[in-house]
Amino acid sequence: MPRPTARSVPVSLASLASLALLAGCSGGGPESSGGGTAEGAGSITVNASDTACELTEQEAPAGKITFEIANKGSKVTEFYLYGTGDRIMGEVENIGPGLTRRLIVEAPDGGTYTTACKPGMVGDGIRAPFTVSGRANRSVDTNARLAEATASYKRYVTSQIEALVPKTEEFVTTVKAGNVAAAKAQFPVARTYWERIEPVAESFGDLDPKMDGREDDERTPGEQFTGYHRLEKDLWVDGLKADSPAIADQLLADMKVLQARVAGVELTPVQLANGAKELLDEVATGKITGEEDRYSHTDLWDFKANVEGSQAAVAALRPVIDEKDKNLGPTLDQRFAAVDTLLEGYRDGDGFKLYTQLTSDDTKKMAATVDALGEPVSQVAGVVTAP
């Protein structure tokens, strides 16, 4: 959450909270993978292991494409089909060892896509090009592309919150069991899904302060310091207290309210673009400063998640960006890649170095790299709404 100011909360409330129900959207996502049958061509089998991602076909005609992903490795894996700029065309997460899941993706345009398996559900995954043939010059007007963009991002938000709820549940259970070491390990992992979709979560001005507020935020008298950061302080500084389990339960209850409300959110393209920018603002003011995770110092996990969320929103808009400004997309690709490369240098196992391990030179480099990305991302809203 950004530091609350007199203007930030009312603005975000006004901009997002009064939202109509989402119009039905077609297209692929994990939710459509349950038992639907594929149209047309037969399905493509993906043999996913801990070290390989082998597809029985590397190309398919435009339209609905069905993947059957068989996890033959020992780690939980994910499978993605990406468009240009890592636009997520479809994804399946949480495929346990030995399981097979189906993904039906709508790929309406011919061109080069990318497949990726992510054993361990971390990093960029094992990638390969994937060719979609035919209908390369599908005539779709800008409005249709914008509708596809918002629907695509909505799928992303839904997928994140579907992971966020069980990860939060796991964290809450561990806190209630009094297992401090395990809870500390789960804290930054659960927050990853939160931080990726933070502008959407923040749009609910009543939930965000309860779930992601800081100890020194101004509160109405009688209101308690609750949420992630209260538990963070308990785990890292004060030790678990008598009311820690109740605080944990409340966090999960609030998360489920958030999930229910997100289902009804309808976002505009400008909100997507501004959300992408706000996530980078968050990085600049909350993460590179070490402000947000001031007890755990796990700021780089949040940093990474904010950038991933920003990239997802930009990627959803990518077809419109490419239509309006051919130079912006490649610049965005290059600048997002630079942030990724920089952050990879601070990896520590599956996670990251702590904020307290960073030097002023490190944070200076991070600020310069995020500034470099923030400028082109701030142009996206204007580009997608340009006549």
Next chain:
Amino acid sequence: MSRRRLFGLAGAGAALAGAGAAIAGSVVSRSAEPAMQAAAREEAARDPVPFRGQHQAGIVTPAQDRMHFVALDVTTTDRAALVDLLRRWTRAAERMTAGAEVSPLGALGGNPDAPPADNGEALGLPASQLTLTLGLGGSLFDGRFGLAGAKPAGLAELPHFQLDQLDPRRSGGDLCIQACANDPQVAVHAIRHLVRMGFGTTSVRWSQLGFGRTSSTSTAQLTPRNLFGFKDGTNNIKAEDPAALRDHVWVAPGDGPDWLTGGSYLVSRRIRMHIEIWDRTSLTEQESIIGRQKGSGAPPGKPGEFDPSDFAMAANDGRPLIGENAHIRLASAAANGGARLLRRGYNFVDGADGSGHLDAGLFFICFARDPHRQFVPMQRALASQDKLMEYVEHTGSGLFAVPPGVGPDGFWAESLFG
């Protein structure tokens, strides 16, 4: 369209002229300048200075009242991206020095869903004699951009001078941009927008604001005072002295790589002044340390500011009237084998130091044809002998090659990159 025309402020010059006359006529005025002259100067202070020419503006341009200086590091390794930025900077700099917004759509003409290309803090302000001057640091020639063979000898690192307390966070840089204007908002606006354009290609290394000029670079200007209260730059090289500019400021053919011919070198030194200590020093002592009279700026025993100093003249006790360690003697051309500098520094106060003292001083800038022959020996003498060193501390340092002026269709540093 200029910001000024956009907002229809054509009458403001006349209003200012009236204000100048009122101040000049009042008994509390500290100005010795006649009212008509002051009014004309106020009017000229609003005008634009041509951006293009044989030499970059901001060197012999009559020193403006305010400065914002920035040193940047280049963060890309892509030479084409750097050259593209230099081209875009050139267009923006030419617009802003003419009093226009950074780009044609400016602050209000763009898509309202997009952030404005120009933030607009200079809307309604005249050009204010804004000059933007680009310099290239020695680190730019380290091989990242294929420039190692083009590094001029003058960019060899400055030596460590006695008592130097240099802070790396206030020193060095791949590039520098000096913005000078008669309105501080205009100078800051220019730097802010050039910095913004550079994100992804450059990153700010350090930056310095100067609130008042400490040098005059034209005979038409009065000599200003530094924070020691003394007139500074009386003997400076002036725009009206082409022989001195040729000999001491501009890099001549054969001096070094051809790309720098017509350019110069810029040395910056952030000189913290311990003004609280200085203020407890007697007038006699102050004048003896500097080697000039505080009121008139004249050398000891002489009536006029511009009277030449007589370094041989003895006082009644037989000792030299201008002390062996007086600032003016050590810094004089006579003491430095005839070497001179074009100085263009600014007073600064960067808030407080946390110990109850103002963080104040002089941001020294000089331009020289060969800094190692002109600046280095002079600074070496000052650092080891000048009594003034008890009151100052050098906390930042920069050395930059200043490419020649920008031609009709050219861009900044085109002679190096083109």
